[in-house]
Amino acid sequence: MISKSNQLELRQVQYFIMLSTTLHYRKAAEKLHISQSALSQQIKILETTLGAKLFERTNRKVTLSYEGSVFLQEANLIVEQVDRSLENWQMKKEGKKGQLKIGFVGSAMQKYLPKVLKKFSSDQPLIMLNLQEKTNKEQLESLLSNKIDIGFMRSNSIPSIMGIKLVYEENFSLVLPQNHPLNEVSFTSIKQLSKESFILFPNDFSPMFFQQILNLCLEAGFSPNIQHQSIHAPTIFKLVENEMGISIIPNSLRDDKNYNVKYIELVKTPQKTRLYAVWLAHNKSKVLHYFLNHI
Numbered sequence: 001m002i003s004k005s006n007q008l009e010l011r012q013v014q015y016f017i018m019l020s021t022t023l024h025y026r027k028a029a030e031k032l033h034i035s036q037s038a039l040s041q042q043i044k045i046l047e048t049t050l051g052a053k054l055f056e057r058t059n060r061k062v063t064l065s066y067e068g069s070v071f072l073q074e075a076n077l078i079v080e081q082v083d084r085s086l087e088n089w090q091m092k093k094e095g096k097k098g099q100l101k102i103g104f105v106g107s108a109m110q111k112y113l114p115k116v117l118k119k120f121s122s123d124q125p126l127i128m129l130n131l132q133e134k135t136n137k138e139q140l141e142s143l144l145s146n147k148i149d150i151g152f153m154r155s156n157s158i159p160s161i162m163g164i165k166l167v168y169e170e171n172f173s174l175v176l177p178q179n180h181p182l183n184e185v186s187f188t189s190i191k192q193l194s195k196e197s198f199i200l201f202p203n204d205f206s207p208m209f210f211q212q213i214l215n216l217c218l219e220a221g222f223s224p225n226i227q228h229q230s231i232h233a234p235t236i237f238k239l240v241e242n243e244m245g246i247s248i249i250p251n252s253l254r255d256d257k258n259y260n261v262k263y264i265e266l267v268k269t270p271q272k273t274r275l276y277a278v279w280l281a282h283n284k285s286k287v288l289h290y291f292l293n294h295i
Helices: 009-021 026-030 036-050 066-093 112-123 138-142 207-219 233-241 288-291
Strands: 055-057 062-064 099-104 128-135 150-153 162-170 173-179 197-200 225-227 247-252 261-263 271-281
Touching: 009 026, 009 036, 009 066, 026 036, 026 261, 055 288, 062 066, 099 138, 099 288, 112 128, 138 150, 138 271, 150 288, 173 207, 173 233, 197 233, 197 247, 207 247, 233 247, 233 261
Parallel strands: 099 128, 099 150, 197 225
Antiparallel strands: 055 062, 150 271, 162 271, 173 247, 173 261
């Protein structure tokens, strides 16, 4: 075994590879820009460290010993690995390689995020994206514990240590059973739904979004009768489909194919639902800052 106090030096390994290639001390020394005696000395130190004779030397020629030919394979691997590691380090240092962990609410993946992610991946193909669907609350917890680098949420209620950017704004949409008497032609005001049962995302899932729905109803002169709550859009659609109530969702969450429901986009309603990007302000990751330039 090689003594831990007598470890290999990379330059000695590189000298050995060059001499193995030329099998000539003078030529190898010239290529390495060192003296022939210095090369000979370093090879002897390497042989002492390894406890093996790497070259057979005669007056006429230099050849690799059996031990030398075996070590040459490993020496090439050592140098290649060092080169790869340094290249990886340089690219990571510059933010051109690495991993970015992204949290998001489901609606962010319907319209906004896919285009952003595709463009970023095209520009930075060596950065691996790790996507995690989470509630607003879960994203904040994950940001604080460094489990994600950036989150996309429908909330601007964040700690002061976080950065935030509005990235997307859209209309709300009503979700009604297919046989509901209201349609886009007959609909005039959300007040027409004051007697309906509502199915909403819970308050603790997205307080800002929940409050916006309450405000929509209160401005129309009524308080919504909230009968059911779910954090999953498919569950909400299924409940509406089965006439358990109606709902209000971000327009990007609409699913026009899989449920027997209909939608009315609230295009004339001044309130909009907003999507925010949130990250720890002190995060100095160049990968993160490259990504921020894409949103």
